[in-house]
Amino acid sequence: xxxxxxxxxxxxxxxxxxxxxxxxxxxxxxxxxxxxxxxxxxxxxxxxxxxxxxxxxxxxxxxxxxxxxxxxxxxxxxxxxxxxxxxxxxxxxxxxxxxxxxxxxxxxxxxxxxxxxxxxxxxxxxxxxxxxxxxxxxxxxxxxxxxxxxxxxxxxxxxxxxxxxxxxxxxxxxxxxxxxxxxxxxxxxxxxxxxxxxxxxxxxxxxxxxxxxxxxxxxxxx
Amino acid sequence: xxxxxxxxxxxxxxxxxxxxxxxxxxxxxxxxxxxxxxxxxxxxxxxxxxxxxxxxxxxxxxxxxxxxxxxxxxxxxxxxxxxxxxxxxxxxxxxxxxxxxxxxxxxxxxxxxxxxxxxxxxxxxxxxxxxxxxxxxxxxxxxxxxxxxxxxxxxxxxxxxxxxxxxxxxxxxxxxxxxxxxxxxxxxxxxxxxxxxxxxxxxxxxxxxxxxxxxxxxxxxx
Numbered sequence: 275x276x277x278x279x280x281x282x283x284x285x286x287x288x289x290x291x292x293x294x295x296x297x298x299x300x301x302x303x304x305x306x307x308x309x310x311x312x313x314x315x316x317x318x319x320x321x322x323x324x325x326x327x328x329x330x331x332x333x334x335x336x337x338x339x340x341x342x343x344x345x346x347x348x349x350x351x352x353x354x355x356x357x358x359x360x361x362x363x364x365x366x367x368x369x370x371x372x373x374x375x376x377x378x379x380x381x382x383x384x385x386x387x388x389x390x391x392x393x394x395x396x397x398x399x400x401x402x403x404x405x406x407x408x409x410x411x412x413x414x415x416x417x418x419x420x421x422x423x424x425x426x427x428x429x430x431x432x433x434x435x436x437x438x439x440x441x442x443x444x445x446x447x448x449x450x451x452x453x454x455x456x457x458x459x460x461x462x463x464x465x466x467x468x469x470x471x472x473x474x475x476x477x478x479x480x481x482x483x484x485x486x487x488x489x490x491x492x493x494x495x496x
Numbered sequence: 497x498x499x500x501x502x503x504x505x506x507x508x509x510x511x512x513x514x515x516x517x518x519x520x521x522x523x524x525x526x527x528x529x530x531x532x533x534x535x536x537x538x539x540x541x542x543x544x545x546x547x548x549x550x551x552x553x554x555x556x557x558x559x560x561x562x563x564x565x566x567x568x569x570x571x572x573x574x575x576x577x578x579x580x581x582x583x584x585x586x587x588x589x590x591x592x593x594x595x596x597x598x599x600x601x602x603x604x605x606x607x608x609x610x611x612x613x614x615x616x617x618x619x620x621x622x623x624x625x626x627x628x629x630x631x632x633x634x635x636x637x638x639x640x641x642x643x644x645x646x647x648x649x650x651x652x653x654x655x656x657x658x659x660x661x662x663x664x665x666x667x668x669x670x671x672x673x674x675x676x677x678x679x680x681x682x683x684x685x686x687x688x689x690x691x692x693x694x695x696x697x698x699x700x701x702x703x704x705x706x707x708x709x710x711x712x713x714x715x716x717x718x
Contacts, residue, residue: 285700289693293676316680352696353703367593372691375589381695421702446702448695454515458538463705465698467689469594471511473603473670474574476687478507480643480668481575483685 280328287325288348290315295345307338354382358421360448361414362388363435365395365405368450369426373400383422387414415442422446429453436462502550509547510570512537517567529560576604580643582670583636584610585657587617587627590672591648595622605644609636637664644668651675658684 294315298306308319315322326344329351349355360383362369369388378385388405390396395405406414414420423439425432425447432451439447446463449455452470456462516537520528530541537544548566551573571577582605584591591610600607610627612618617627628636636642645661647654647669654673661669668685671677674692678684 285697286693288700289690289696292696293674293690293692297676314680351700351703353699354696356699356703356706358699358702367589367597371589371593376691378695381692382699383695422698445705446698448698452515454519458536463698463701465694465701467691467694468511468515469598469689470515470603471508472687472689473600473605474511474514474576475507476644476668476670476685477575477578477580477604478510478573479685479687480580481573481578483667484578 284325284328287317288352291325292345292348292352295341295348298341299345304341305338306341311339349382352382356382358383359386359419360384360422360424361386361420362403362424362426363408363411363439364425364427364431365390365392365400366426366428369424370400372424372426372450373403386418386420389414411438412442415439415444420444422448424448424450425455426450506547506550509539510574513547514567514570514574517563517570520563521567526563527560528563533561571604574604578604580605581608581641582606582644582646583608583642584625584646584648585630585633585661586647586649586653587612587614587622588648588650591646592622594646594648594672595625607646608640608642611636633660634664637661637666642666644670646670646672647677648672 291311294311308322311317312319312322326339329347360378362373362385365373365388369390373385373388385401385403388400388403389408389411390405391408396407398405421444423444423446425435425439427435429451432449432453432455436447436455440462445461447455447465449464449466452468454466455464513533516533530544533539534541534544548561551569582600584595584607587595587610591612595607595610607623607625610622610625611630611633612627613630618629620627643666645666645668647657647661649657651673654671654675654677658669658677662684667683669677669687671686671688674690676688677686
């Protein structure tokens with residue numbers, strides 16, 4: 275696929291568009307205007323048209339977007355149809371929660387294996403995915419094609435495991451360790467789930483809301 | 497606290513600054529320049545100075561920032577010192593993983609209770625937090641001050657539970673259900689952990705990387 279450079283903000287909105295289009299398709303909606311799509315997502319119609327224009331022409335002036343065609347195009351841009359494979363490194367609570375509850379296949383990834391050090395886990399399967407000893411990681415990654423590692427090890431093991439994974443040629447990490455794994459200039463692709471960043475943003479918005487309410491109350495009581 | 501309107505991008509960077517400053521403090525660093533902080537975070541010094549200037553003056557020209565003082569100021573802005581309370585709604589794999597592994601207290605939140613429907617969980621404690629029957633949710637939320645609900649119920653129960661929670665006056669939700677909980681115009685504060693959005697972004701970056709490598713190889717082989 276030929277690629278144009280697209281801003282990070284646009285890339286971040288694509289999965290949201292995809293989820294919304296899935297929702298619309300499930301509700302039996304076959305066409306939607308940029309205006310209505312914008313209203314449902316809290317975006318302006320022109321922002322939506324601009325986002326989609328980065329990847330070519332989808333819509334038809336006055337007719338809106340065809341839901342299934344737009345969905346297929348966005349899935350293609352996101353690489354959901356490219357058959358990526360992944361392994362889970364660290365089968366603790368979060369690793370297990372992902373393996374049991376998160377539908378990797380729905381988003382285009384096949385989980386091939388998991389790695390841990392706990393003797394009672396080695397040789398078992400979690401949702402059909404075999405768990406190997408962490409010592410096997412290098413052997414497995416060199417013998418099998420793996421596109422991404424889902425990193426769920428304890429914080430203090432995060433950097434060492436990142437080095438082991440990338441040395442074997444796996445260049446993409448989905449990071450659940452709440453650690454910054456690589457230097458900013460690294461070529462490794464790291465996508466972080468930073469739970470604490472998200473909770474602290476919530477904390478900020480709660481604080482802002484409380485302060486605004488207090489300021490309003492102070493004005494009324496003056 | 498008096499508040500100025502701050503852009504969403506700045507708010508999103510504050511938790512990253514906080515994590516970095518914690519890391520620096522742990523490494524014994526007491527002062528840091530905006531240049532060095534920027535280098536470590538992949539940001540320009542002027543962006544950092546601009547971000548911090550939204551909240552007043554922290555740095556001293558030529559001397560850099562005092563790590564502990566800047567950390568305290570950011571923690572204050574984020575509301576980490578305001579003693580917020582939270583409950584977990586849904587103690588499945590992800591709810592349990594959060595309760596067992598995520599240190600709410602470190603980020604300023606106290607978990608007070610959890611709710612589920614599974615008989616074997618009711619009346620037990622998870623990491624010292626009591627689990628009540630979901631039928632008790634309204635009673636608990638009206639009798640106790642709760643700032644935020646951590647929503648970990650199955651997808652199909654997400655919207656109904658959001659309504660129950662907000663009807664009791666809890667206005668902030670940390671959302672793990674992968675559903676859009678509210679309309680864009682709602683006043684409820686929702687902070688989403690959208691696992692699939694994150695994985696799809698990773699998928700995009702893997703695709704981009706593979707396409708660039710293929711394009712490069714094609715040029716070389718011409």
